[in-house]
Amino acid sequence: MAHIPDGVLSAPVLIGGAALALGGLALGLRRLDEADIPKTAILATVFFVASLFAVPVGPSSIHLLLSGLMGIVLGTRAIPAVFVGLLLQAVLFGFGGLTSLGVDVVDIAFPGVILGVVARSLLRGASGAGAAAIGGGAAALSVIGTAGCVSLALALSSADYLPSLKIVGLTYLPLAAVEAIVTGFVVAFLVRVKPEVLALEDREGEPA
């Protein structure tokens, strides 16, 4: 749902999104050590694979974004990871837009990275239920951030979209709830089973 296809947004929004995404990519790549590429790629792949599974919600089903979790695990490196994921989706499965790639990267990665970085600093010393709550909160807010970015991109593109935005926004609420619960459990699981996954960036000094 967060993937805006080609043909919906206006040119200035597409260009603005692409510029922001390029900035984010530059930032993410600078923090990505060359020797760290295999590790980042493997983790990015897992998020990609996990988001392919459909979660039943009532009569319909949704796919997870996992952007909050990505931000927590990968930090700013989530931006190139999301970019690569979207590009692979376009090629392997044939969906997603090309001109809207920049906007989609911003919509999905930016809220996740910002909340992930906040969540990481809170996660130090937290355990069990606390860690789950922090992870869940970050995930829910990331999805809401994504909904906000998608709405903003649509609103800036054309005033005609404005009345539809409320309903577009509403479709994100179940996703936010499901993401919060799943991410909360994942973070609690990782704290218990393999905290090194969450401490990925500590080795290299302060996360961004």
Added chain:
Amino acid sequence: MSDAAFETPVALRLDRLDTRLRLVAVLACVIAILSVRSPWVLAGLLPVALATTGLCGLGARAVLARLAHVEGFLLVLALLLPLTVPGETWATLGPLTLSEPGVERASMVLLRVNLCALAVLTLLGGLEPVRLGHALARLGMPRKLVHLLLFSARWVALFRAEAARLDDALRARAFRPRTSLHTLRTLAHFTGQLLVRAFERAERVDEAMRCRAFSGRFAMVADERPGGYDAIFAAGLAFGLALPILVDRLI
């Protein structure tokens, strides 16, 4: 992808093109489609685009599945635009009035999105990620990003297999996804387990690659050179894109 391509005779062999040309071509198609302003010209392009998917050997079912996915996203916009955009009444359905600018707007969005999706599906469908990575590197994408893409592409299949094994294990224990906390917790542990396994594998891969003196640089082996087939394709495409734009500007 190559299996299917060899079995059926295909009129347009996109896999014979230089991958860089395919990337430039798909971008040119999308930009051309977005720059057309008349819905009639776009509607005229739709059968052309569908015929091209046939020429490239794409099955009708694959095309429909792809378009259905796009429609899911657009349904909300396409249904709401005619109802919400103010303007002269185009038609009334009981208590609902469809406005003329709203209908026009909705049909424009629908046509553009579907045409772009067809262009991407036709020109990039079945492109091997390794070829994509090498072509992007030769088009000037930063090396780190290319490496990230190549590594990810390599591991997608591997982790889908790993996920399938975990999924088998779940189903062997009679797990059925439903709308319940149990499903969500199971999915979370599934994702967490996948991450833990991936992390451990990543450490092993990292050590193995360091043992083999990996310094963060891949040798890019790409021997693609544009040939006559590419020139003919490029000329045909340029004509095919210039014509609708010209018609659009003249009418």
